[in-house]
Amino acid sequence: MKLSTATVPAFLSLLVAAAPPAPKFNDVTLDIVNAPLAPDGFTRSTVSANGQFPGPLIRATKGDTLRVKTNNKLTDPTMRRSTTLDFDGIFFDTPNAFNEGTPFVTTCPIGPGASYTYVLPLGQQTGTYWYHSQLSMQYADGLRGPLIIYDPEDPQAHLYDVDDESTIWFISDWWHNATLSLLESYNFNQIIPVSDSGLFNGRGRYNGGPETEYAVSTVTTGKRYRFRIINASARSDFTISVDNHTLSVIGVDGVPVNPHTVSVIDALAGQRYDVVLTADQPIGNYWINTVLGGGAPRHNLNLNVTFGRGVLHYDGAPDAEPTGPMTLGPQPGDPARILLNEWELTPLFPVAPPPADIELTFLTSMTPNASSPSGFDSKWNINNISYVSPLVPTLVKILDGDDSKTEDTFILPANKVIQVTFPPSTEDELHPFHLHGNNFWVIKSNGSDTINEVNPIRRDVSGAGAGGTILRFTTDRPGPWFFHCHIFWHMNAGLAAVLATGVNETRHAVHPTGAWDDLCDAYNALPAELQ
Structure with missing residues (x-):
């Protein structure tokens, strides 16, 4: 049948209406470079994204397609000079498996002087993720950063008032020596090198080092903050608490859960927790305790597990460190200690798992x-x-x-x-x-x-x-x-x-x-x- 000229526009409009929406591309460029950095006051050459630690925030919105152009500009011979990127927690549908980024599983590394663009259709995923090198021990040399997928229609939005770049808590262990030599030592004696320090949002201290300024999270009395905790460690778990405050867990590894109030969270390497903190205490400064576990400090005299921490600063308080002691947070026997138990968390949208085949x-x-x-x-x-x-x-x-x-x-x-x-x-x-x-x-x-x-x-x-x-x-x-x-x-x-x-x-x-x-x-x- 031949369509009349009057029918064609209507027919085309139906086609347009039925077509899936065009993907929204979100373009990010990461230059992987060797940069001298001193997050805990000790300067060392690092493998970094855009010359910083943590690497820059990759900020996305539900439904985006991320295109992460990765330019390998590494030159330091004391560390690996090829690289890859892994995007922890991001799903990869089968046709896109080749963009997943695991060296010698789904891809080969990117050599020095080369570039590759990872394409990640995010679909309906939202939540807290991160990226890091998956090659050897390279991410312990510095190549790691946050990736957050925001949901404009977040079903948990009524639980908090503030959720932005300032509410990311990026926690990590840190070594002063390059990992090639450390890995060689580990392969020989199977004694994991103990880190020199723990870092909170890229800041920390070590025994005998300078008193670097701790990273600060600023809050306003009466507001509720969605803090996104990322344990970006290569080894260590971290025990996390905030003096005089409780934390309501609302998400784990990018998946929403029903609010569950605790005062202490033990986060393993690679785990993420979204928590809501209400600024309901007297105006002042409070320690954010991020106590590093993993290896005895006696094996590295630089490490002081109480030095990995941040400051919760209320608007109106002096710009100063808290006057209270640096503790390990609420300990067993303390009525204020409410430990997060993974099995007590329940999904916001429960799906019963099918029987195993x-x-x-x-x-x-x-x-x-x-x-x-x-x-x-x-x-x-x-x-x-x-x-x-x-x-x-x-x-x-x-x-x-x-x-x-x-x-x-x-x-x-x-x-x-x-x-x-x-x-x-x-x-x-x-x-x-x-x-x-x-x-x-x-x-x-x-x-x-x-x-x-x-x-x-x-x-x-x-x-x-x-x-x-x-x-x-x-x-x-x-x-x-x-x-x-x-x-x-x-x-x-x-x-x-x-x-x-x-x-x-x-x-x-x-x-x-x-x-x-x-x-x-x-x-x-x-x-x-x-x-």
Whole structure:
């Protein structure tokens, strides 16, 4: 049938109305450079985004498509000169798996002098995330920063008055020495180097160092503040509290939860918590206690765990440090101590996890190197296998139809429900396990015997240790996803696996760009000292 000229405009308008909205691109440029920085008063060369620590905030809105142009300008030979970026907690649908950023799993690193643009359609995700280098121990050299996805229609907006760049609490451990030498030492003796300091929003102090100014969070009496806590550590957990104040937890790892009031939060490496603090105390200055755990200070005399902190400053108070002592926060036996227990959190929008189709048991262990007379050069294992990065990224092998593997890879079918159980162990370790590209239901938390298959929380980092942990997730996003301990020293010693879900679906759905294809050729052509 031939359309009349009168009909054409109406017909076209229907097509326009039916078309999906064009993506809103959010362009960010990060220059990865070596910069001399002194966050705790000690100047050292760093690997940094745009020459700063923490790296610049990547601010996005629900529905954005992020395009993060990453220019590698690294030159310092004492640290890795190639790099990658991982966006912790961001989902990656299968066609976009090649932008996920895990070296030798979904991509090759970006060599010095090269650039790559990561494209991240954010879909309906909102909440608190962060980015960091995933290559070796490089993010402990400084390459880490916040990524926040704001929701213009936030269902929790009635709980707070202020939520902006000033309400991000970026917490991290910090080393004075470059990590190449530290990693070499760790690989030999399996003693994790103890950090020199803990930092709150890029500020801190160490024993014998200068009295650098602490970072300040300013509040106004009567207002409620959504503070977004990011533990961007390479090793350490942090015990977080604010003198004379309580914290209402409303989000974990980007997922909203029902308000849960506590006074103490123990955040493992890689975990994020959104909390609401009400400025309801007398005008003054109060310590924000971020007490670093992980390694005895006697192993590094620079470390003073009470020096990693910030200041909650009320408008109208003197511009001065709090007059009260630097404590470790409320301790056991103190009526003011209300500790956050992960299993007590409930999701704002509960989704009961489906029954598991496949059950995996992951046993973590450390085995010494039998060829070493000292027993050093040990490796961490999952089910007696230590992860070793392949020379060819797992995704490349999948796309090439190569089924060989040298790494600890679990082949899982698409569109199934997978349960991973970490049984109780005798290890004196709590491993914060992180799943890339997805998140999981926490069916059983390490500190509780409760099995919750009705309304468990979802998150992407949870601790596995002596108490046993059960996690469940779906494989509705096929791809090779890294699953690892977020203590990066452990990860680099093999405590990781690849969950390769839906290999055939991945092969048919992923069509990488030429720029991605070029990364491996360029990286493999580099001399070893530039990789």
